[in-house]
Amino acid sequence: MHKLSEIRQPLILGEKSYGDITNDIVSPIENKAPKGWYILLTISGLIALWGIGNILYLIGVGIGTWGLNKTVGWAWDITNFVWWVGIGHAGTLISAVLLLFRQRWRMAINRSAEAMTIFAVMMAALFPAIHMGRIWLAYFVFPLPNQFGSLWVNFNSPLLWDVFAISTYFSVSLIFWYIGLIPDFATIRDKVKSPVMRKVYGILSFGWSGKAKHWNRFEEVSLVLAGLATPLVFSVHSIVSFDFATSIVPGWHTTIFPPYFVSGAVFSGFAMVLTLLLVMRKVMHLEDYITIKHIEYMNIVIIVTGSIVGIAYITEMFVSWYSGVEYESYAFLNRATGKYWWAYLIMMSANVISPQLFWFKKLRTNLMFTFIMALIINTGMWFERFVIIVTSVHRDYLPSSWSMFYPTWTDLGVFIGTLGIFMFMFLLFARYFPVLALNELKSILKSNGEKYVKK
Amino acid sequence: MADKVYYALYNDDDDLKGAAKKLVEGGIKVNDVFSPFPVHGLDPIIGVKQTRLGIVAFIFGITGLILALVGFQYFMIGDWPMDIGGKPNQNLLFNLPAFIPVTFEFTVLFAAHGMSLTYLIRNKTLPGMPAENPDPRTTDDHFAIKILKSENPELTDNKVEELLKDTNIVELNQKEF
Numbered sequence: 279m280h281k282l283s284e285i286r287q288p289l290i291l292g293e294k295s296y297g298d299i300t301n302d303i304v305s306p307i308e309n310k311a312p313k314g315w316y317i318l319l320t321i322s323g324l325i326a327l328w329g330i331g332n333i334l335y336l337i338g339v340g341i342g343t344w345g346l347n348k349t350v351g352w353a354w355d356i357t358n359f360v361w362w363v364g365i366g367h368a369g370t371l372i373s374a375v376l377l378l379f380r381q382r383w384r385m386a387i388n389r390s391a392e393a394m395t396i397f398a399v400m401m402a403a404l405f406p407a408i409h410m411g412r413i414w415l416a417y418f419v420f421p422l423p424n425q426f427g428s429l430w431v432n433f434n435s436p437l438l439w440d441v442f443a444i445s446t447y448f449s450v451s452l453i454f455w456y457i458g459l460i461p462d463f464a465t466i467r468d469k470v471k472s473p474v475m476r477k478v479y480g481i482l483s484f485g486w487s488g489k490a491k492h493w494n495r496f497e498e499v500s501l502v503l504a505g506l507a508t509p510l511v512f513s514v515h516s517i518v519s520f521d522f523a524t525s526i527v528p529g530w531h532t533t534i535f536p537p538y539f540v541s542g543a544v545f546s547g548f549a550m551v552l553t554l555l556l557v558m559r560k561v562m563h564l565e566d567y568i569t570i571k572h573i574e575y576m577n578i579v580i581i582v583t584g585s586i587v588g589i590a591y592i593t594e595m596f597v598s599w600y601s602g603v604e605y606e607s608y609a610f611l612n613r614a615t616g617k618y619w620w621a622y623l624i625m626m627s628a629n630v631i632s633p634q635l636f637w638f639k640k641l642r643t644n645l646m647f648t649f650i651m652a653l654i655i656n657t658g659m660w661f662e663r664f665v666i667i668v669t670s671v672h673r674d675y676l677p678s679s680w681s682m683f684y685p686t687w688t689d690l691g692v693f694i695g696t697l698g699i700f701m702f703m704f705l706l707f708a709r710y711f712p713v714l715a716l717n718e719l720k721s722i723l724k725s726n727g728e729k730y731v732k733k
Numbered sequence: 734m735a736d737k738v739y740y741a742l743y744n745d746d747d748d749l750k751g752a753a754k755k756l757v758e759g760g761i762k763v764n765d766v767f768s769p770f771p772v773h774g775l776d777p778i779i780g781v782k783q784t785r786l787g788i789v790a791f792i793f794g795i796t797g798l799i800l801a802l803v804g805f806q807y808f809m810i811g812d813w814p815m816d817i818g819g820k821p822n823q824n825l826l827f828n829l830p831a832f833i834p835v836t837f838e839f840t841v842l843f844a845a846h847g848m849s850l851t852y853l854i855r856n857k858t859l860p861g862m863p864a865e866n867p868d869p870r871t872t873d874d875h876f877a878i879k880i881l882k883s884e885n886p887e888l889t890d891n892k893v894e895e896l897l898k899d900t901n902i903v904e905l906n907q908k909e910f
Binding site: 295296297300421428429430431432433434436438439442443445446449450453454457460461464465467468469480481483484485486487488489490491492493494495496497498499502503506507509510513517520716717718720721724 | 744746765766767768769770771772773775776779781783784786787790804805808809812813815817828831832834835837838839841842844845846848849852853855856857858859860861862863864865866869870871872873874
């Protein structure tokens with residue numbers, strides 16, 4: 279039996295019993311949604327539709343409608359891709375890495391963080407697909423026998439590694455999430471009164487009945503999937519960084535990229551988890567489950583990963599000078615002082631300086647401050663990818679090729695559109711899915727619940 | 734075939750474990766336990782063996798690894814050796830570093846999906862399967878012990894009641910079928 283240390287605070291506040299946990303999570307699913315939910319769903323739905331319209335226009339007309347040019351061949355498309363994949367990483371970190379480390383506080387946040395991961399990776403995968411231009415030829419990325427003779431995809435290419443990394447990551451995250459959801463769907467199935475809902479959740483729950491042997495297998499599967507997802511999450515963003523690091527473009531050609539990208543991903547992902555959870559916690563009255571302590575733990579992860587990112591920025595800068603390669607030195611000097619100095623400044627202040635404020639306990643336990651910080655970090659991390667991608671290529675080897683990148687309405691529309699689609703899916707999740715891992719929370723109630731700890 | 738089933742309902746996991754222990758010590762075979770979450774320490778009492786799904790994951794992982802390597806040998810070395818900058822692919826070993834990422838992803842892909850599918854099939858939890866829990870409360874805050882008459886021929890109603898009398902039992906239901 280797990281014993282809670284005296285100095286640890288309980289993770290489930292209020293005098294909760296097993297039944298209370300079920301009621302707290304299932305009743306919002308059964309009851310009528312608040313008006314705010316419909317308003318938000320409508321707004322995000324409209325933005326999503328606008329985004330889909332933009333994507334269709336892009337596919338119909340071609341990627342010439344983006345602001346790309348001969349020099350800047352990758353801009354917002356890949357910036358958005360890396361940003362969304364990065365956001366996805368927090369969910370897997372919370373559910374897999376923290377499971378292996380036996381961090382019980384993850385149980386209140388893992389379900390929604392994993393949902394966020396899945397929706398974010400869907401948005402991410404959209405960008406490499408549409409940036410191909412002719413999306414109907416996307417099956418070319420798979421090693422399929424074809425009419426061109428013995429022509430296979432090039433497995434030496436990091437772009438192809440990405441195909442395998444992202445698709446594995448998405449599908450493994452999805453089953454990890456769903457296997458955890460099955461027992462909770464069963465709880466909803468047995469709790470709701472409406473026969474239609476009972477039928478729907480009955481199908482979703484795959485006939486789960488909570489037998490002893492099933493739970494035995496469930497725990498083994500969760501543990502092994504966590505063990506598999508942990509190296510997977512690190513590999514995915516390492517491979518994303520290889521897209522740049524294996525090239526010979528000054529500013530991209532850096533061995534520090536894999537760890538730097540992974541910590542940046544976790545950093546931005548936690549910021550997004552906080553953005554979503556702080557709102558959800560308030561609206562769905564989950565204060566007893568997602569406590570101030572949970573928010574504080576997440577903010578501590580933000581300090582750690584933010585500091586790693588900061589060190590990586592400075593190391594990169596130092597190495598560009600220390601390497602003695604003038605193209606490399608120029609690329610970095612140009613980032614900070616060239617035409618895109620403002621993007622660099624946003625990135626530095628949002629990602630390096632601002633998370634350091636969380637060293638103050640007063641600030642990291644303040645919800646409003648955390649929420650604003652989370653938004654700042656989300657913005658900062660988007661600019662990080664923009665700075666890496668665009669400022670490295672906009673000054674080409676030949677000064678005659680130098681150019682700038684100006685986004686068009688399609689650039690903007692596709693990006694804002696993915697935010698809308700993401701929010702739309704997350705709102706549906708928050709309404710119809712069990713937003714907390716019921717079975718996991720019940721299993722820690724006796725060791726971490728306020729009611730039992732006090733006794 | 735006439736059979737009788739007893740369901741002893743509890744609302745606390747420690748009471749459940751105590752009752753299961755008492756039953757097993759009284760020589761009764763517990764058929765199954767239904768609970769809303771994994772009750773640690775219950776499996777050894779009622780004789781549920783540790784699952785071997787971990788081994789399944791390993792076997793699937795090895796399969797994925799081998800498939801990836803066979804694929805590389807065929808695509809990149811055998812069928813169409815690539816010659817990049819005068820550095821041809823000579824054999825799999827020399828070119829292995831570039832193939833590590835996809836090999837790893839393929840291993841994880843196979844291990845995760847193979848194990849999860851095996852898990853669902855072995856559990857018989859698949860879309861459209863009927864739920865077997867005796868009471869809707871067992872997915873909420875109740876725990877049920879299932880005892881089958883056919884597995885305990887000498888069992889009588891009185892004996893079950895006798896054994897479970899002081900175990901904080903909520904209800905004892907019985908059904909003949």
